[in-house]
Every structure is written in structure tokens, then in C-alpha cells.
Amino acid sequence: xxxxxxxxxxxxxxxxxxxxxxxxxxxxxxxxxxxxxxxxxxxxxxxxxxxxxxxxxxxxxxxxxxxxxxxxxxxxxxxxxxxxxxxxxxxxxxxxxxxxxxxxxxxxxxxxxxxxxxxxxxxxxxxxxxxxxxxxxxxxxxxxxxxxxxxxxxxxxxxxxxxxxxxxxxxxxx
Amino acid sequence: xxxxxxxxxxxxxxxxxxxxxxxxxxxxxxxxxxxxxxxxxxxxxxxxxxxxxxxxxxxxxxxxxxxxxxxxxxxxxxxxxxxxxxxxxxxxxxxxxxxxxxxxxxxxxxxxxxxxxxxxxxxxxxxxxxxxxxxxxxxxxxxxxxxxxxxxxxxxxxxxxxxxxxxxxxxxxxxxxxxxxxxxxxxxxxxxxxxxxxxxxxxxxxxxxxxxxxxxxxxxxxxxxxxxxxxxxxxxxxxxxxxxxxxxxxxxxxxxxxxxxxxxxxxxxxxxxxxxxxx
Numbered sequence: 001x002x003x004x005x006x007x008x009x010x011x012x013x014x015x016x017x018x019x020x021x022x023x024x025x026x027x028x029x030x031x032x033x034x035x036x037x038x039x040x041x042x043x044x045x046x047x048x049x050x051x052x053x054x055x056x057x058x059x060x061x062x063x064x065x066x067x068x069x070x071x072x073x074x075x076x077x078x079x080x081x082x083x084x085x086x087x088x089x090x091x092x093x094x095x096x097x098x099x100x101x102x103x104x105x106x107x108x109x110x111x112x113x114x115x116x117x118x119x120x121x122x123x124x125x126x127x128x129x130x131x132x133x134x135x136x137x138x139x140x141x142x143x144x145x146x147x148x149x150x151x152x153x154x155x156x157x158x159x160x161x162x163x164x165x166x167x168x169x170x171x172x173x174x
Numbered sequence: 175x176x177x178x179x180x181x182x183x184x185x186x187x188x189x190x191x192x193x194x195x196x197x198x199x200x201x202x203x204x205x206x207x208x209x210x211x212x213x214x215x216x217x218x219x220x221x222x223x224x225x226x227x228x229x230x231x232x233x234x235x236x237x238x239x240x241x242x243x244x245x246x247x248x249x250x251x252x253x254x255x256x257x258x259x260x261x262x263x264x265x266x267x268x269x270x271x272x273x274x275x276x277x278x279x280x281x282x283x284x285x286x287x288x289x290x291x292x293x294x295x296x297x298x299x300x301x302x303x304x305x306x307x308x309x310x311x312x313x314x315x316x317x318x319x320x321x322x323x324x325x326x327x328x329x330x331x332x333x334x335x336x337x338x339x340x341x342x343x344x345x346x347x348x349x350x351x352x353x354x355x356x357x358x359x360x361x362x363x364x365x366x367x368x369x370x371x372x373x374x375x376x377x378x379x380x381x382x383x384x385x386x387x388x389x390x391x392x393x394x395x396x397x398x399x400x401x402x403x404x405x406x407x408x409x410x411x412x413x414x415x416x417x418x419x420x421x422x423x424x425x426x427x428x429x430x431x432x433x434x435x436x437x438x439x440x441x442x443x444x445x446x447x448x449x450x451x452x453x
Contacts (some may be wrong), residue, residue: 019216019217019414021217021220033290034290062241062242062281062283063241063281064237064238064241064243064279064280064281065279065280065281066279067236067237070235073237073238073241073279073281074232074237074238074239074240074241074243074281075241076240076241076242078242078321079321079324079354079355081354101321101353101356101412102321102352102353102354102355102356102412102413103352103353103354103413121412121413121414123220123221123224123225123412124240124321124356124412124443125228125239125240125356125443125444125445126224126225126227126228126240127228127237127239127240127241127242128196128228128229128231128232128235128237128238128239128240129224129227129228129231129232131237131241132231132235132237145292146292146294147281147282147283147292148292159220159224161217161220161221161412161414171217171413171414171415172352172353172413172415174415
């Protein structure tokens with residue numbers, strides 16, 4: 001399996017094709033329904049976000065609480081389709097990859113092509129496996145949203161599949 | 175008359191919820207193993223292998239198999255010869271769930287539908303009670319993730335649509351759900367009853383073990399035909415276009431009105447975390 005370290009470079013992104021199995025390590029930011037709504041409120045007010053989106057990777061996930069002695073609780077992907085109305089604007093602002101599960105819209109695909117970005121699918125329902133591969137977790141914004149807050153995760157060897165690539169190809173349409 | 179203190183029900187549900195969150199049912203695992211063996215599409219095989227590896231990691235570390243530890247759906251059959259004593263039943267159920275989700279380090283996923291403010295303790299649970307014969311209490315807990323719940327549908331068909339209409343509705347629901355509900359899915363179908371009881375039948379159908387059939391042969395035939403047509407959709411594990419889209423289809427039926435044919439389709443992801451106990 002191909003191994004990549006986040007943040008991805010443009011060369012990394014362009015080397016990926018829908019259907020490739022990849023192992024990801026590095027830093028991701030978690031954000032799901034409520035966090036995206038909050039991010040858009042910041043953007044609409046013209047305020048600076050409390051974290052950097054440029055070249056970042058957003059993981060559509062809301063973890064379980066960590067047991068004592070562990071960095072994170074179970075933390076698999078949530079359904080990405082609920083975030084597809086938000087994703088294009090964030091890719092346009094410099095986000096270069098997202099991780100979730102399930103197909104995203106043609107508008108998202110177009111924004112991946114336009115921005116040379118990539119959408120990975122983690123395996124839904126494999127939360128323990130992903131949670132165990134989180135080395136460090138820190139809440140960096142919107143703590144009041146509890147499991148929906150934005151967490152900065154250091155991940156190691158996340159097994160994912162390239163779901164939708166920078167060439168407009170999709171594993172869901174092959 | 176036999177009496178049961180609702181504290182016993184609270185304790186039972188507490189233990190059931192702690193176990194449910196970190197384990198899959200044996201029939202679910204067997205069906206996934208079988209799917210992995212037969213799958214010919216490489217990304218789907220990869221997903222099924224990851225799902226089985228995840229189950230091992232969850233068991234080894236006492237971690238939830240899925241971070242969506244779900245809305246706690248409780249089905250309780252209460253024998254009419256029992257007298258329940260102690261705290262109100264619903265309060266005891268919620269207390270068992272609240273304690274389990276705290277002590278198990280499970281995610282709290284329940285919120286107000288309008289303000290979206292989290293209740294913070296995964297309560298209230300959903301409680302369905304049926305009064306039945308006898309002096310036993312049968313408790314079934316099905317923690318329900320919403321990736322799959324969101325993809326469920328209810329149809330009010332006309333009687334003229336018949337069996338074909340039922341099967342088409344089930345297949346359409348799975349097709350529209352596509353990659354989103356974490357396939358391979360388990361499909362619960364309610365046929366008949368009223369608008370409300372039909373949806374309940376679909377949920378109840380999900381509490382039957384994967385691989386079993388409805389005892390009525392015409393209903394079992396609908397289950398088989400639905401499963402065949404669903405797997406012909408080639409959605410595959412995680413939507414990666416493989417052979418196994420559903421692990422099974424389970425139908426429950428009830429008499430309905432002469433003017434109607436309600437069909438409810440409740441989708442369950444591959445993480446079936448059901449627990450049953452009889453008191």
C-alpha cells in the first residue's frame with residue numbers, strides 16, 4: 001500500500017487515482033455538521049478562522065471520548081454527503097484533502113479538479129481501528145460542540161481509498 | 175404475581191449497552207466473513223478486511239466498534255403477569271443508558287432537533303413496549319447509528335402495487351442510499367399495519383439475526399428476491415462497486431387496511447450491535 005504523509009504536496013495529490021489504497025500519516029482536523037456550519041458563519045462575517053485551512057486535511061469525524069491512557073476514542077469517518085454543500089468553498093480556500101465515507105456530489109468533484117485536491121474514503125464502521133491509530137488529539141476550536149468540535153489529530157497509518165481524485169474520477173462511478 | 179424492580183431493568187440495560195457498543199453479533203460477523211470470501215472487487219475486499227480487523231481491535235482494547243455508538247433503541251416485551259415496582263420504567267431505561275455511555279467512553283450523539291444542542295449523556299433512549307402473555311420481560315437493545323438510519327424510507331403504496339411494489343420499494347431505497355449508509359447493509363422491512371406501526375415493524379425486523387428467514391414462506395420469498403435484486407445493484411462494501419451490497423433482508427408483516435399497503439424500509443449498517451436479555 002502506498003504511504004503518504006500529510007500535509008499533501010500538489011505532487012502527492014496528482015499521483016493519486018480513484019481506487020488506490022493509501023496509508024495516511026500526519027495531521028488532520030476533524031469537522032462535521034455543526035463545525036462546518038460554524039466555519040461558514042466565520043467566513044460569512046469575514047472573520048479569521050481559529051485554524052489554518054491552507055493545505056490542510058479535514059476528517060469528517062466525531063470521535064468517542066478517549067479512555068484513560070489513550071490519545072483518542074474510536075474515530076471512524078461519518079457520511080461525507082452531509083458536508084458536500086460546504087466542501088467546494090473550503091477547497092477554493094486552499095483545503096487540499098478531505099477524509100470521510102461515501103460518495104460526494106459532482107460539484108465537489110469539480111472543485112477537486114479545479115483546486116487539484118483529493119477526497120479519501122476511510123472505511124465506515126471501523127472506528128476502533130482508526131481511533132487506535134491516533135497518536136495525539138487536541139481540541140482546537142468550538143469546544144462547546146463536544147464530539148462535533150474541531151480536533152487536531154496526529155494520525156498514523158490510516159487505511160483509506162482514494163474516493164474522488166483531481167482528475168474527476170470517482171471510485172463510486174467506475 | 176411476579177414483581178420486578180425497575181432497578182433490575184436499569185442494571186441489565188447498563189450491562190447490555192456496555193457490551194453492545196464494543197461488539198458485533200455473531201451472525202453479523204459470519205455474514206461479513208462470508209462476504210469477504212466471495213467478494214471479487216479489490217477495494218471492497220479491502221474494506222471488508224478492514225471491518226474484520228476493526229472488530230479484533232475493538233475487542234482487544236474494549237473500544238467501540240464504531241464511533242457512532244448510536245441512538246439507543248430499546249424494544250421491550252413485558253409479560254402482563256408482571257408487576258413493575260420502583261422508579262418509572264422510562265427513567266430506569268434512560269439511567270441504564272446514561273451510565274453505560276459515560277462509563278464505556280461512548281460518544282454522546284443525542285441532541286435537540288432544532289437547536290442541535292447535545293443532551294450530553296445520550297439520553298433519552300427510544301423505548302418501544304409491547305404487553306405480551308406471561309411473566310417475563312424480554313429486552314432487546316439496538317444501538318442505531320444514523321448514517322444508515324438517515325437512508326430509511328416509508329412508502330404508502332396502493333394495494334394494486336402488490337408484492338412487486340413492495341420489492342421495488344425496498345430495492346429503490348437501497349439504491350438511493352448508495353454508498354452513504356456504510357454498506358454492506360442489513361435491511362429491515364415492515365409490511366402492512368398503519369403509518370406508525372409499519373415503521374416499527376421495520377425496526378423490529380432488524381432485531382432478527384442475519385441469515386434467518388420469516389417463518390411465512392411467501393414473506394421469506396420476498397426477502398430472498400429483495401436480497402438478490404439488491405446485490406445486483408453492485409453498490410458493494412462502502413460503495414466501492416462490488417458484489418455484496420446487503421448481508422440480508424428481514425421482513426415483518428401485520429394486517430393492514432383494505433385501502434392500503436404501507437412499506438417501511440429501515441437500513442442498518444454492517445455494524446450490528448444488538449443485545450438481547452430475558453428477565
